Amino acid sequence: MTPQEITERLKATFGDAITDAKLEGVVDPFIKIKAEAIREIALFLRDDIELQFDFLMCLSGVDFGKGLIGVVYNLYSMSKKHKITLKVEVSKEKPEIPSVESIWKTANWHEREAYDLIGVVFTGHPDLRRILLPYDWEGHPLRKDYKVPEYYQGMKVPY
Amino acid sequence: MDEILINFLGNDIIAYTLMAFVPLVWIVPYALFAVYLERKVSAHMQDRLGPMYTGGWHGWAQTIADILKLIQKEDIVPSSADKKLHLLSPYVVFIGSYAAFATIPFSSAYIGSNINIGLFYVIAVSSLVVAGLLMAGWSSNNKWSLFGAMRSAAQIVSYEIPSSLALIAVVMIAGSLNLQEINQMQSGWFWNWYVFKYPPFVFLAFVIYFVASLAETNRTPFDMPEAESELVAGYHTEYSGMKFALFFLAEYANMFAVSAIAATVFFGGWNSPFGEFLGGPLWGVFWFLSKGMFFIFIQMWLRWTLPRLRVDQLMYVSWKVLTPWAFVCIVGVGLWTLL
Amino acid sequence: MFETGLEQIKSSTGRVLRSQEMIINMGPQHPSTHGVLRLELVVDGEIVVDVIPHLGYLHRCFEKHAEAMTNYQQVIPYCDRLDYLASMNMDWAYALAGEKLLNIQVPERVEYIRVIMAEFQRIASHLVALGTYGLDVGAFTPFLYMFRDREMILDLFEMTCGARLLYNYIWIGGVSHDLPSTFVEKAKAFCKYFRPEIKEYNDLLTFNEIFIKRTANVGVLPADVAISYGCSGPMLRGSGVNFDIRRDDPYSVYNKFQWDVCVGKGEMGTVGDCWDRYIVRVREMEQSINIIEQALDQIPEGDVMSTIPKRIRPNPGDCYVRTESPRGEIGFYLISDGTGTPYRVKARSPAFVNLSVCPDICRGYMIADVVAILGSVDIVLGEVDR
Numbered sequence: 001m002t003p004q005e006i007t008e009r010l011k012a013t014f015g016d017a018i019t020d021a022k023l024e025g026v027v028d029p030f031i032k033i034k035a036e037a038i039r040e041i042a043l044f045l046r047d048d049i050e051l052q053f054d055f056l057m058c059l060s061g062v063d064f065g066k067g068l069i070g071v072v073y074n075l076y077s078m079s080k081k082h083k084i085t086l087k088v089e090v091s092k093e094k095p096e097i098p099s100v101e102s103i104w105k106t107a108n109w110h111e112r113e114a115y116d117l118i119g120v121v122f123t124g125h126p127d128l129r130r131i132l133l134p135y136d137w138e139g140h141p142l143r144k145d146y147k148v149p150e151y152y153q154g155m156k157v158p159y
Numbered sequence: 160m161d162e163i164l165i166n167f168l169g170n171d172i173i174a175y176t177l178m179a180f181v182p183l184v185w186i187v188p189y190a191l192f193a194v195y196l197e198r199k200v201s202a203h204m205q206d207r208l209g210p211m212y213t214g215g216w217h218g219w220a221q222t223i224a225d226i227l228k229l230i231q232k233e234d235i236v237p238s239s240a241d242k243k244l245h246l247l248s249p250y251v252v253f254i255g256s257y258a259a260f261a262t263i264p265f266s267s268a269y270i271g272s273n274i275n276i277g278l279f280y281v282i283a284v285s286s287l288v289v290a291g292l293l294m295a296g297w298s299s300n301n302k303w304s305l306f307g308a309m310r311s312a313a314q315i316v317s318y319e320i321p322s323s324l325a326l327i328a329v330v331m332i333a334g335s336l337n338l339q340e341i342n343q344m345q346s347g348w349f350w351n352w353y354v355f356k357y358p359p360f361v362f363l364a365f366v367i368y369f370v371a372s373l374a375e376t377n378r379t380p381f382d383m384p385e386a387e388s389e390l391v392a393g394y395h396t397e398y399s400g401m402k403f404a405l406f407f408l409a410e411y412a413n414m415f416a417v418s419a420i421a422a423t424v425f426f427g428g429w430n431s432p433f434g435e436f437l438g439g440p441l442w443g444v445f446w447f448l449s450k451g452m453f454f455i456f457i458q459m460w461l462r463w464t465l466p467r468l469r470v471d472q473l474m475y476v477s478w479k480v481l482t483p484w485a486f487v488c489i490v491g492v493g494l495w496t497l498l
Numbered sequence: 499m500f501e502t503g504l505e506q507i508k509s510s511t512g513r514v515l516r517s518q519e520m521i522i523n524m525g526p527q528h529p530s531t532h533g534v535l536r537l538e539l540v541v542d543g544e545i546v547v548d549v550i551p552h553l554g555y556l557h558r559c560f561e562k563h564a565e566a567m568t569n570y571q572q573v574i575p576y577c578d579r580l581d582y583l584a585s586m587n588m589d590w591a592y593a594l595a596g597e598k599l600l601n602i603q604v605p606e607r608v609e610y611i612r613v614i615m616a617e618f619q620r621i622a623s624h625l626v627a628l629g630t631y632g633l634d635v636g637a638f639t640p641f642l643y644m645f646r647d648r649e650m651i652l653d654l655f656e657m658t659c660g661a662r663l664l665y666n667y668i669w670i671g672g673v674s675h676d677l678p679s680t681f682v683e684k685a686k687a688f689c690k691y692f693r694p695e696i697k698e699y700n701d702l703l704t705f706n707e708i709f710i711k712r713t714a715n716v717g718v719l720p721a722d723v724a725i726s727y728g729c730s731g732p733m734l735r736g737s738g739v740n741f742d743i744r745r746d747d748p749y750s751v752y753n754k755f756q757w758d759v760c761v762g763k764g765e766m767g768t769v770g771d772c773w774d775r776y777i778v779r780v781r782e783m784e785q786s787i788n789i790i791e792q793a794l795d796q797i798p799e800g801d802v803m804s805t806i807p808k809r810i811r812p813n814p815g816d817c818y819v820r821t822e823s824p825r826g827e828i829g830f831y832l833i834s835d836g837t838g839t840p841y842r843v844k845a846r847s848p849a850f851v852n853l854s855v856c857p858d859i860c861r862g863y864m865i866a867d868v869v870a871i872l873g874s875v876d877i878v879l880g881e882v883d884r
Contacts, residue, residue: 054726057820060844060846062842105728106726205639306544389866463638466636466709467708468711469864
């Protein structure tokens with residue numbers, strides 16, 4: 001299916017949960033959706049007989065600037081061989097996005113990484129711990145307003 | 160040899176003490192040579208050269224340098240280790256493998272102690288090694304060491320059964336447990352060696368013994384106790400310096416002990432393969448040692464060729480393959496001798 | 499699979515014996531965690547009840563570094579260091595992402611050079627993977643045989659770009675140097691030499707009875723689990739899924755060559771066991787040789803760098819590009835804000851994703867099997883921790 005058809009199908013089912021869709025004039029066509037709806041939409045994308053997005057290629061946490069952070073989902077269907085990108089934005093003050101771990105198992109570690117580096121809190125994640133940084137690290141380094149701490153455990157950080 | 164010494168020195172105690180040192184005079188240079196050989200054999204099997212610098216010609220002094228380094232090294236004892244056991248275990252392990260040399264005939268003129276139950280004694284005393292390994296693993300207070308020790312205890316104890324059964328097949332032919340007598344019965348040309356008797360039963364017994372002896376000395380493919388990709392170094396993880404060297408020495412001494420038993424029991428020991436040609440006590444030492452070294456070479460060859468088995472597969476091989484076949488050997492030899 | 503018997507056992511005297519699980523630490527300094535991975539093993543005797551991986555010991559802040567660069571090209575040396583056994587493939591994926599943002603086409607000669615380099619790198623990487631896998635199950639010798647042949651590939655790389663491990667060779671818009679004049683001839687000689695070597699490996703390791711016993715029916719990964727966990731590369735194909743990005747989501751000039759995608763068939767045990775993952779790598783080396791030979795024959799003359807400005811400023815936008823690295827799908831998610839510095843670079847590393855399935859397939863096996871399973875996943879910690 002082309003990105004247009006996928007968007008049509010999603011709009012028909014979820015209506016106003018789809019806030020925006022850029023399908024032409026961009027490198028990768030993407031659909032912006034509301035954070036609360038991501039789990040239902042993800043489940044629909046995976047299980048719908050026409051879509052069958054069974055492979056979550058990548059899940060990236062991004063600091064979009066202007067007080068917004070978010071998550072980008074790159075999906076692929078093994079059987080239908082089509083792709084789509086989903087984007088979700090939330091405010092930095094309340095960075096909560098439902099977890100899709102129960103839909104694609106691979107999201108487990110990807111979401112832990114996004115939590116670790118960007119600070120997105122995935123609600124419903126079974127094991128939301130830091131993954132790359134030490135468990136007692138403070139702050140989320142990939143946020144654009146991140147300040148490198150002076151000391152970590154008594155060790156000087158900037159060398 | 161013991162009588163000559165007693166007459167010469169006029170004192171039993173000094174004479175027997177000197178006698179007891181003879182195997183040690185062999186073991187230490189042998190271990191140095193065997194470690195060097197192991198490195199060279201592995202290197203040439205793997206398209207490498209191995210040690211080439213120390214001492215000049217093909218790095219012949221490499222292991223001597225190694226042992227000098229080990230002597231100088233700090234002896235590290237983990238702070239939470241059981242210090243007494245930790246200190247004791249390398250000696251127990253070494254004593255276990257050294258004591259086995261007491262009844263092994265090096266030549267028609269030299270045997271440490273010519274006792275009637277020589278073979279039985281060797282099997283029994285080499286079990287002391289297990290106690291030492293368990294002590295080492297337990298006292299190190301390291302979970303990986305404990306794993307290694309438990310594995311090796313289970314492994315050595317279970318492989319003693321097929322190896323003893325295989326030896327019983329030969330004892331039934333010889334009618335004696337005295338290793339010197341077993342040797343004398345195989346004198347003459349090489350077809351008198353027991354390994355060629357009653358084909359294929361004794362040969363099968365030899366194969367069973369050899370496989371089981373690999374496991375008893377913790378050599379690949381049965382080197383689970385010190386499996387370096389799983390347990391890092393097993394029971395001797397927490398040892399350093401001379402204590403580690405003692406474990407190493409014990410391992411190589413053990414390798415020679417089992418090879419010597421294989422040579423003595425199945426391959427005529429100090430007997431020349433060509434009847435009286437190149438016979439005699441001095442040539443006997445040569446034949447005995449070269450047969451032993453040949454089996455050691457095979458052990459090394461296998462080590463650098465085969466992957467390692469898993470613990471449960473190891474037990475499977477012992478109990479479900481080797482032990483039943485060892486019984487087949489005993490029954491076969493028994494029936495053949497009766498008929 | 500083994501049953502754990504953790505229920506209480508009554509001794510012969512009627513006393514109840516308590517048994518409990520033990521937690522042991524495997525790594526970060528352990529010979530078979532292939533680097534600084536730390537696994538927390540919950541074991542019942544020798545049987546593994548649970549595995550909890552702890553990552554991050556080799557975290558070098560790749561993504562933060564990339565955002566601090568002053569030029570898109572400057573990120574490439576850092577890409578080299580992601581998967582240090584397959585630097586070419588890492589560079590290529592990043593360069594493709596940059597080119598896609600810039601919307602440029604590279605000269606055809608560049609495409610061929612890149613294919614040749616990437617496939618040589620795949621062979622080199624698989625040789626390390628297979629050799630260390632032999633080490634993991636206790637066979638020392640194959641490792642050195644494979645390193646002997648890997649050296650020849652590294653010689654070819656050194657001849658081309660001067661480096662043996664971290665090449666910085668594939669740039670956005672082209673490659674750093676043209677092939678030296680004797681390269682084609684030497685590469686062909688290597689291909690001719692290498693084919694029979696694969697048989698030697700098979701004789702020594704692949705079809706060794708003990709090796710099969712150790713790896714067949716161990717760590718079985720069913721196809722649906724593999725897809726759900728996002729596994730890729732030999733891990734996914736070992737589970738019987740016929741999927742290869744080079745063929746199913748083609749990039750560069752791969753569709754001009756004749757070659758096969760190798761999948762695990764469960765020849766020695768169950769589909770998706772460690773042996774299947776191993777044999778997929780062995781057969782992929784053969785296919786890579788096929789591709790290289792065809793590419794060497796067809797390689798056209800031409801420039802090796804397209805005309806792009808020294809300082810690249812792509813239009814604002816984002817893209818996700820994925821390629822097939824030796825370990826699986828390496829993807830780069832790149833966001834440009836119109837300046838000369840990448841706004842966000844996310845590396846989707848195959849080993850990171852493949853490793854996440856490990857706890858699931860390790861449960862119920864022995865400690866020795868955990869080593870075998872981890873080896874068959876073929877992780878490179880530089881890429882897991884980034």
